[in-house]
Amino acid sequence: xxxxxxxxxxxxxxxxxxxxxxxxxxxxxxxxxxxxxxxxxxxxxxxxxxxxxxxxxxxxxxxxxxxxxxxxxxxxxxxxxxxxxxxxxxxxxxxxxxxxxxxxxxxxxxxxxxxxxxxxxxxxxxxxxxxxxxxxxxxxxxxxxxxxxxxxxxxxxxxxxxxxxxxxxxxxxxxxxxxxxxxxxxxxxxxxxxxxxxxxxxxxxxxxxxxxxxxxxxxxxxxxxxxxxxxxxxxxxxxxxxxxxxxxxxxxxxxxxxxxxxxxxxxxxxxxxxxxxxxx
Amino acid sequence: xxxxxxxxxxxxxxxxxxxxxxxxxxxxxxxxxxxxxxxxxxxxxxxxxxxxxxxxxxxxxxxxxxxxxxxxxxxxxxxxxxxxxxxxxxxxxxxxxxxxxxxxxxxxxxxxxxxxxxxxxxxxxxxxxxxxxxxxxxxxxxxxxxxxxxxxxxxxxxxxxxxxxxxxxxxxxxxxxxxxxxxxxxxxxxxxxxxxxxxxxxxxxxxxxxxxxxxxxxxxxxxxxxxxxxxxxxxxxxxxxxxxxxxxxxxxxxxxxxxx
Amino acid sequence: xxxxxxxxxxxxxxxxxxxxxxxxxxxxxxxxxxxxxxxxxxxxxxxxxxxxxxxxxxxxxxxxxxxxxxxxxxxxxxxxxxxxxxxxxxxxxxxxxxxxxxxxxxxxxxxxxxxxxxxxxxxxxxxxxxxxxxxxxxxxxxxxxxxxxxxxxxxxxxxxxxxxxxxxxxxxxxxxxxxxxxxxxxxxxxxxxxxxxxxxxxxxxxxxxxxxxxxxxxxxxxxxxxxxxxxxxxxxxxxxxxxxxxxxxxxxxxxxxxxxxx
Numbered sequence: 001x002x003x004x005x006x007x008x009x010x011x012x013x014x015x016x017x018x019x020x021x022x023x024x025x026x027x028x029x030x031x032x033x034x035x036x037x038x039x040x041x042x043x044x045x046x047x048x049x050x051x052x053x054x055x056x057x058x059x060x061x062x063x064x065x066x067x068x069x070x071x072x073x074x075x076x077x078x079x080x081x082x083x084x085x086x087x088x089x090x091x092x093x094x095x096x097x098x099x100x101x102x103x104x105x106x107x108x109x110x111x112x113x114x115x116x117x118x119x120x121x122x123x124x125x126x127x128x129x130x131x132x133x134x135x136x137x138x139x140x141x142x143x144x145x146x147x148x149x150x151x152x153x154x155x156x157x158x159x160x161x162x163x164x165x166x167x168x169x170x171x172x173x174x175x176x177x178x179x180x181x182x183x184x185x186x187x188x189x190x191x192x193x194x195x196x197x198x199x200x201x202x203x204x205x206x207x208x209x210x211x212x213x214x215x216x217x218x219x220x221x222x223x224x225x226x227x228x229x230x231x232x233x234x235x236x237x238x239x240x241x242x243x244x245x246x247x248x249x250x251x252x253x254x255x256x257x258x259x260x261x262x263x264x265x266x267x268x269x270x271x272x273x274x275x276x277x278x279x280x
Numbered sequence: 281x282x283x284x285x286x287x288x289x290x291x292x293x294x295x296x297x298x299x300x301x302x303x304x305x306x307x308x309x310x311x312x313x314x315x316x317x318x319x320x321x322x323x324x325x326x327x328x329x330x331x332x333x334x335x336x337x338x339x340x341x342x343x344x345x346x347x348x349x350x351x352x353x354x355x356x357x358x359x360x361x362x363x364x365x366x367x368x369x370x371x372x373x374x375x376x377x378x379x380x381x382x383x384x385x386x387x388x389x390x391x392x393x394x395x396x397x398x399x400x401x402x403x404x405x406x407x408x409x410x411x412x413x414x415x416x417x418x419x420x421x422x423x424x425x426x427x428x429x430x431x432x433x434x435x436x437x438x439x440x441x442x443x444x445x446x447x448x449x450x451x452x453x454x455x456x457x458x459x460x461x462x463x464x465x466x467x468x469x470x471x472x473x474x475x476x477x478x479x480x481x482x483x484x485x486x487x488x489x490x491x492x493x494x495x496x497x498x499x500x501x502x503x504x505x506x507x508x509x510x511x512x513x514x515x516x517x518x519x520x521x522x523x524x525x526x527x528x529x530x531x532x533x534x535x536x537x538x539x540x
Numbered sequence: 541x542x543x544x545x546x547x548x549x550x551x552x553x554x555x556x557x558x559x560x561x562x563x564x565x566x567x568x569x570x571x572x573x574x575x576x577x578x579x580x581x582x583x584x585x586x587x588x589x590x591x592x593x594x595x596x597x598x599x600x601x602x603x604x605x606x607x608x609x610x611x612x613x614x615x616x617x618x619x620x621x622x623x624x625x626x627x628x629x630x631x632x633x634x635x636x637x638x639x640x641x642x643x644x645x646x647x648x649x650x651x652x653x654x655x656x657x658x659x660x661x662x663x664x665x666x667x668x669x670x671x672x673x674x675x676x677x678x679x680x681x682x683x684x685x686x687x688x689x690x691x692x693x694x695x696x697x698x699x700x701x702x703x704x705x706x707x708x709x710x711x712x713x714x715x716x717x718x719x720x721x722x723x724x725x726x727x728x729x730x731x732x733x734x735x736x737x738x739x740x741x742x743x744x745x746x747x748x749x750x751x752x753x754x755x756x757x758x759x760x761x762x763x764x765x766x767x768x769x770x771x772x773x774x775x776x777x778x779x780x781x782x783x784x785x786x787x788x789x790x791x792x793x794x795x796x797x798x799x800x801x802x
Contacts, residue, residue, distance in 0.1 A: 301644030
């Protein structure tokens with residue numbers, strides 16, 4: 001069940017033949033090997049793969065934080081180099097500014113472009129409400145839970161109104177239940193805003209729950225193994241995880257992934273044995 | 281992902297940066313030499329670096345620099361041992377007796393902020409014009425950081441490590457010596473280093489003030505004699521001594537905790 | 541909390557006990573002092589009676605000469621903190637941000653830092669004269685190193701993800717410094733300044749004590765040379781109180797935000 005690459009000409013984000021190579025003491029390694037795909041406007045695409053498949057590298061390339069690569073990333077036809085205003089990034093780690101209140105965190109991108117204070121606050125409040133944190137505007141991140149902080153990070157990125165939302169395992173640090181519920185929230189927002197979203201994850205459930213299509217990557221060197229169309233009805237909620245079709249997709253993707261994941265494990269063990277150096 | 285640290289460790293290019301830094305500083309001195317020689321900088325205020333270097337030998341030979349260095353180093357050593365022992369003991373006591381800690385910890389922190397060196401007349405009278413004035417000066421001024429860092433280090437021991445000890449039914453004394461103290465050592469070392477810095481500043485400063493002792497006395501003497509090149513040379517020498525002292529301290533730290 | 545081993549007390553000491561202990565310590569110290577003052581063991585007036593110190597203190601607080609010289613010293617310290625602190629901040633940011641610069645030059649700062657700066661005093665006197673300028677210079681030198689080193693280390697400890705957030709929003713270099721680096725480093729900056737303040741104070745006072753025509757150190761050495769010890773101790777008391785207060789104030793600046801560590 002290979003998915004459709006995309007109808008040409010429709011794409012808002014085009015990733016074209018990206019190759020990323022590093023030099024290491026053990027020789028050059030290829031982290032990402034000729035990965036290409038297109039994302040349609042309003043689409044939710046997940047990139048899934050085992051640890052070491054280069055998906056975080058891909059995230060940094062698309063986001064413009066990594067420039068050592070071959071291949072082109074373009075948004076609506078315009079080639080990008082360096083962070084671009086049409087791409088908003090949400091990182092895996094805790095990334096809220098601990099010294100700013102929630103509202104000041106969310107208003108940060110607006111501050112950078114010189115928006116006036118009143119308009120900033122109004123815009124920030126809108127997005128704070130969108131992620132469901134109304135009432136917490138004047139709290140500090142230290143007073144919030146991990147899940148709430150990730151919502152603040154999300155609101156902050158959404159406040160810059162990017163054409164494409166790029167997320168790198170944003171729920172990795174959260175527990176499963178919080179993750180499912182937050183996934184609900186993100187889905188709801190995405191559907192409401194018709195936000196084009198690219199999600200990097202290692203969590204199959206999450207990917208199937210939220211995506212229109214899933215790109216499965218191989219272990220290093222990271223290539224496209226398969227693109228899967230997720231034909232589950234929209235709008236979706238976390239209840240979808242109980243359906244049969246859902247389980248079917250998960251099983252299918254797992255069988256793809258398992259092969260890659262175990263290759264990854266063997267490789268890391270060999271690396272530690274032979275080099276006395278941690279593999280990552 | 282292969283760590284960038286592995287990348288850096290192996291390449292010979294890692295000597296480039298320190299070399300550039302050294303070259304830049306040497307270049308600055310060379311520039312200074314030129315500026316003084318051609319008269320842009322008054323040579324009666326700043327002697328040419330070449331002259332300063334030339335007087336190194338004279339200073340070392342005539343001024344018994346080595347003896348003076350031993351004198352100051354001796355004062356620092358004694359003060360250092362005292363402040364380490366009493367500082368750690370004080371910190372441990374204050375951790376053990378929370379009442380004591382709550383009462384005087386802020387006072388100890390306040391003492392660290394006060395310029396205790398100004399108490400030197402009192403110590404001078406009590407201990408006379410002898411090295412003990414300097415030793416006590418160094419000891420008193422270097423004590424607070426050690427106490428504070430000891431408390432901080434012990435208190436910061438991760439709960440899980442303490443629980444490991446409890447799960448092995450360690451006695452309170454074993455718990456302290458085998459878990460709390462080793463875990464606190466890096467922080468304690470930071471405190472000892474800071475304490476030694478304060479001690480050195482106060483010892484050399486007091487020697488400078490009362491015109492007695494080792495290197496601080498040397499600086500004061502040379503200044504009064506208007507021996508320009510000699511003064512600069514002595515300053516270089518004191519810097520060198522201080523650098524060696526703290527390198528030695530670092531080696532001692534590394535020897536005590538090879539895991540870091 | 542469950543009962544723990546002997547090393548932890550099961551109940552926090554009550555406020556009353558703490559206050560009592562503090563009072564006991566203060567009274568004990570004062571009692572020992574007064575005893576020494578009247579014992580005759582030490583040369584007269586090296587440890588003057590508390591009453592004479594109190595009288596001298598009263599006289600001091602009413603003396604305009606004292607306030608003038610206090611002002612001179614305070615101005616010296618403020619200038620030293622401004623010049624030395626600001627340059628230390630800039631250098632620290634540069635060293636912390638650029639790995640090459642750090643590996644080239646930071647080691648010199650690291651080993652020059654603990655060197656007592658008083659040794660530069662004769663040179664500074666030659667360059668700046670006997671007045672407050674040489675003391676400002678010494679204070680600046682003393683203050684620069686702890687700030688620069690603390691900031692450089694602080695830069696490297698900034699959570700890397702916060703820098704990536706700034707980059708992802710295309711913040712300019714100035715915006716990165718003002719909106720991310722500085723706030724993220726507020727604790728190392730404050731600690732660097734506290735240390736810098738302490739060193740600058742010691743340096744300036746030592747310099748004033750040795751050779752100057754103004755300032756608190758000058759007054760102190762005057763009192764000492766005329767053996768007016770009660771006055772000297774009175775000045776020390778005022779100076780210590782002010783120094784401790786200033787230090788606490790700088791520390792408070794760091795706690796101004798209600799931020800709990802993540």
